[in-house]
Amino acid sequence: MMKSGEAKRDKCFVLRAAAAFLLIGIAATKAQGITLDQYLDQVKTDSNSYKGATTQAEGNNLEAREADLLFTPKLFAEFNTGHDGKPSQPKMYDRVNTETYSLGIQQQFEFGLQGKLSYQMQKTTFDNAGNAFTMSKYWDATPKLELTMPVWGGGFGRTARANEDLIRQGNYAEQYQASYQSVAFLAQAEAAYWKLSAWSDVVRIQEAASKAAQDIYNYVNRKRGMNLGEQADVVQARALVEARGLELQVARNEQREALRNFNKFLNKPATTPVDNLESVQYATLEKITVPSSRPGERYDVKATQAQLQTAKANATVAKERNRPTLDIYTTYNLNGRDDAYDQAMKNAGYTDTDTAYIGLRFNMPLNIGAAGDAKSGADKNVKAAEYNREYALYAQEQDWINLTQNLTDARDNLVLLGKIEQAQKTKLDVERTRLRQGRTTTYQVLLFEQDYSAAALSRVKSAANILALQTQIKLYQASPEEGK
Structure with a gap:
C-alpha cells in the first residue's frame, strides 16, 4: 500500500511538472511575440496584395520570353x-x-x-x-x-526586330512596375510594424502624463480646500487634465489605427490583438549610418527605361507599316x-x-498625309517617353537627396531629443531629492514630470520617423537585370 501511494504521488509530481513546463513554454512563446522578420515573412505568405504583385512580376518575366519565339523555327x-x-x-x-x-x-x-x-x-x-x-x-x-x-517597308528585319523589342520591353516594363509595388508594399508593412511598436511607448508616456496632470489637479485642489491656494490654479490644473486626457485619447486612437494597418498587411481582421513586438532601439537609431550613395535604381524608374524602349519599338513598327x-x-x-x-x-x-x-x-499607301501623321505621332510618343525617363531619373535623385538629408536630420534630432529627455529626467530626479529634503513643493515635482513626459514623447515620435524613413531606403536596392 505504501509503495502504491508513493507511486501515485510520483505520478502526480511528474504530471504537475509537465504541466508547469508546458505553461512556461506557452508563456515564453507569448512573451517572445513576433519579430519584424517573422512579420514580413507572414506578410509575404498571407497578403494577397503582395502575392499578386510578385506573381505578376514573375509572370511578366516569363511572358517576355515570347520575344524569343519570333526568330526560332516553327x-x-x-x-x-x-x-x-x-x-x-x-x-x-x-x-x-x-x-x-x-x-x-x-x-x-x-x-x-x-x-x-x-x-x-x-x-x-x-x-x-x-x-x-x-x-x-x-x-x-x-x-x-x-x-x-x-527591302523597303520593314526591310532587312527592321519590323521583326522592333516587334521583338515591343514584346520583351513591354513585359519588362510591367514586371518592374509590379516589382516596385511588391517592394513598396513590404516597406509599408515594415513601417506599420514599427509604428505599432512605437505607439505602445506613446500611449504609455501619455498615460503617465495624464496621471501626472491628475496628480497636479488633486494637489492644487487640496491646497485650495485648505485655503492655501488660488481658484485660478485649480481651473488651470483642470484644463491641463482635460488636455492630457485628450492627448491620451488621441494616442490610443492612433494606436488602434496602427493595429488595423498592421493587420491589413496580413489579411487579418482589423482588431486582431498583437502582443510583444520588437522594441524600438533608440540608442541604435542615434548611431545609424546614412548611405553616402544610392544603392541602385528604383524599380519604377527602371520601368521608364523599358517604356522608352517600347515606345521606340512601337514607333519603328508604325513607320515601317506605313511605308511602301x-x-x-x-x-x-x-x-x-x-x-x-x-x-x-x-x-x-x-x-x-x-x-x-x-x-x-x-x-504603297495612297493616303500620304495619314501615313505622315502616323509617323509624326510615333515620333512624339518616343519624345514623350524620353521626357518621362529624364524626369524619373531627376526625381529619383532628388528623392534620394531628400531621403538621406531627412534621415540625417532625424538622426541628429533624435540625439538632441535624447539629451533633452536625459536633462529633463535629471532635473526631475534632483527635484524629487529636494522634495524629500523639504526644499521644494510637490507641485513643482509634478510640473517637472510633465516636462519629462513631453521630452520622452518627442523622442519616441522622432524614432518612429527614422524607422519610417529607413524603410524607404529599401526601394533603392540594386535591382536584378532583365529576365533574371
Whole structure:
C-alpha cells in the first residue's frame, strides 16, 4: 500500500511538472511575440496584395520570353480534302477529288529573310474519267522552298526586330512596375510594424502624463480646500487634465489605427490583438549610418527605361507599316507524279521536272498625309517617353537627396531629443531629492514630470520617423537585370 501511494504521488509530481513546463513554454512563446522578420515573412505568405504583385512580376518575366519565339523555327502542318464538280469542256470527267498533306518548317531571320521549307503530297482522283486520261488517280509529291526578303517597308528585319523589342520591353516594363509595388508594399508593412511598436511607448508616456496632470489637479485642489491656494490654479490644473486626457485619447486612437494597418498587411481582421513586438532601439537609431550613395535604381524608374524602349519599338513598327513595301521573293519546287505515292516521292528527286519563280511584290499607301501623321505621332510618343525617363531619373535623385538629408536630420534630432529627455529626467530626479529634503513643493515635482513626459514623447515620435524613413531606403536596392 505504501509503495502504491508513493507511486501515485510520483505520478502526480511528474504530471504537475509537465504541466508547469508546458505553461512556461506557452508563456515564453507569448512573451517572445513576433519579430519584424517573422512579420514580413507572414506578410509575404498571407497578403494577397503582395502575392499578386510578385506573381505578376514573375509572370511578366516569363511572358517576355515570347520575344524569343519570333526568330526560332516553327513547325507547320496542313491537311485538306475536297472536290470540284465544275463541268469540264469538253466533258472528260464528272468530278475531281483531292487530298492534300503538307509538313514543313518556317523561320523569320533577324536580318529580314523569311524562309519556308515544306513537303507536300496531293492525291487527285477523277470520277468517271474518259479514255483521254492516262491516270484517273495519281499522287503529286512536291518538295518546296520559299524565300521572301523585304527591302523597303520593314526591310532587312527592321519590323521583326522592333516587334521583338515591343514584346520583351513591354513585359519588362510591367514586371518592374509590379516589382516596385511588391517592394513598396513590404516597406509599408515594415513601417506599420514599427509604428505599432512605437505607439505602445506613446500611449504609455501619455498615460503617465495624464496621471501626472491628475496628480497636479488633486494637489492644487487640496491646497485650495485648505485655503492655501488660488481658484485660478485649480481651473488651470483642470484644463491641463482635460488636455492630457485628450492627448491620451488621441494616442490610443492612433494606436488602434496602427493595429488595423498592421493587420491589413496580413489579411487579418482589423482588431486582431498583437502582443510583444520588437522594441524600438533608440540608442541604435542615434548611431545609424546614412548611405553616402544610392544603392541602385528604383524599380519604377527602371520601368521608364523599358517604356522608352517600347515606345521606340512601337514607333519603328508604325513607320515601317506605313511605308511602301518592296519584297523580293522566290520559290523552287521539285515535282514527282505517279499513281503510287512512294514512286511519286522517288520521282520528286529529279530536277528535270522542277518549278522555279522569282519576283517582286510592291505595295504603297495612297493616303500620304495619314501615313505622315502616323509617323509624326510615333515620333512624339518616343519624345514623350524620353521626357518621362529624364524626369524619373531627376526625381529619383532628388528623392534620394531628400531621403538621406531627412534621415540625417532625424538622426541628429533624435540625439538632441535624447539629451533633452536625459536633462529633463535629471532635473526631475534632483527635484524629487529636494522634495524629500523639504526644499521644494510637490507641485513643482509634478510640473517637472510633465516636462519629462513631453521630452520622452518627442523622442519616441522622432524614432518612429527614422524607422519610417529607413524603410524607404529599401526601394533603392540594386535591382536584378532583365529576365533574371
